[in-house]
Amino acid sequence: MKSIKFLVLGIVFGIVMAKSEALSWYRIQEMFRFQSFHMYGIIGTAVALGVLGIALIKKFNVRDNEGNPIVFYPKAKSVTRYLLGGAIFGLGWALSGACPGPIAVNIGYGYLSMAMVFLFAIIGTFIYGLVKDKLPH
Amino acid sequence: MIEFLTQPWSWWFSGILIVSIMFFLLYFGKSFGISANLRTICAASGVGKRVKFFDFNWRTQLWNLVFLAGSIIGGFVAHQFMSNGEPVQLAEATIADLNALGFSNPTSIQPEELFSWEAVFTFKGFFILALGGLLVGFGTRYAGGCTSGHAISGLADLQLPSLIAVIGFFIGGLIMTFGIFPLLF
Numbered sequence: 096m097k098s099i100k101f102l103v104l105g106i107v108f109g110i111v112m113a114k115s116e117a118l119s120w121y122r123i124q125e126m127f128r129f130q131s132f133h134m135y136g137i138i139g140t141a142v143a144l145g146v147l148g149i150a151l152i153k154k155f156n157v158r159d160n161e162g163n164p165i166v167f168y169p170k171a172k173s174v175t176r177y178l179l180g181g182a183i184f185g186l187g188w189a190l191s192g193a194c195p196g197p198i199a200v201n202i203g204y205g206y207l208s209m210a211m212v213f214l215f216a217i218i219g220t221f222i223y224g225l226v227k228d229k230l231p232h
Numbered sequence: 233m234i235e236f237l238t239q240p241w242s243w244w245f246s247g248i249l250i251v252s253i254m255f256f257l258l259y260f261g262k263s264f265g266i267s268a269n270l271r272t273i274c275a276a277s278g279v280g281k282r283v284k285f286f287d288f289n290w291r292t293q294l295w296n297l298v299f300l301a302g303s304i305i306g307g308f309v310a311h312q313f314m315s316n317g318e319p320v321q322l323a324e325a326t327i328a329d330l331n332a333l334g335f336s337n338p339t340s341i342q343p344e345e346l347f348s349w350e351a352v353f354t355f356k357g358f359f360i361l362a363l364g365g366l367l368v369g370f371g372t373r374y375a376g377g378c379t380s381g382h383a384i385s386g387l388a389d390l391q392l393p394s395l396i397a398v399i400g401f402f403i404g405g406l407i408m409t410f411g412i413f414p415l416l417f
Binding site for chain 2: 098100101102103104105106107108109110111112113114115116117118119120121122123124125126127128130131132133134135136137138139140141142144145146148149152159160161163165167169170171172173174176177178179180181182183184185186187188189190191192193194195196198199200201202203204205206208209211212213214215216217218219220221222223224225227230
């Protein structure tokens, strides 16, 4: 029963992705062509409020619902993996018009062909796991 | 109210809801990052016995799989009960650019040219969706996160690695859009 809250948050997330049209291939094209503020507005609003909120969480040592401190782990310092991995993801994001969240939302929306994108994304992650140690990080 | 629910939502309202989800997850002791589920699914399939990267206690990530399942339900609910069926109100310039690549004007939220079954069962259509998926799955794990983990959670925590990753997202996206699309379509 503890996981019901995550189900509800996921449902809200799916609805927001759909209602904001962030799940649309067209919107991602519009974004990468810098022809609309829409996607930048969505991400920008989330980031701006996120910066503010996380700063407040840190300042006031806010605790989570179980009383544990909310901690933020700094990501490992590197350039290669983020730039190279990010660019590979970006190629796929522009091509399929969806990042992992919207891929799932699209399946629920009725675009069952996105299930194939999802399947291949799992395979892509699996391939990364196989060759990880041979890649520069 | 009904009108509000069925119309597309504004960027600021959507942005507020997305960051609210991030804060709820933080409050529940979790972090917002959807691509981690792809790794969890690999681990749950049992490949951890052979590939070390997938050898971890994936049950601790069940909450995120539940979140992912919820997002599928959310997509269903939005389409069934909250949609006015109108096509995406795309910028004129984007419509013109896509027309030039051979795409017709939007009639829904996704191009038929890519996501209809007719398209999927052509070699090119299959290749596009398969390659898109592979790149997304490989790239997110290599970069250690996707839009939710880096562009939202990471940037909100002012993490330099996330900024580098987001720059990478755009390098890849721009190469695809301006370099590869003209060859592909």
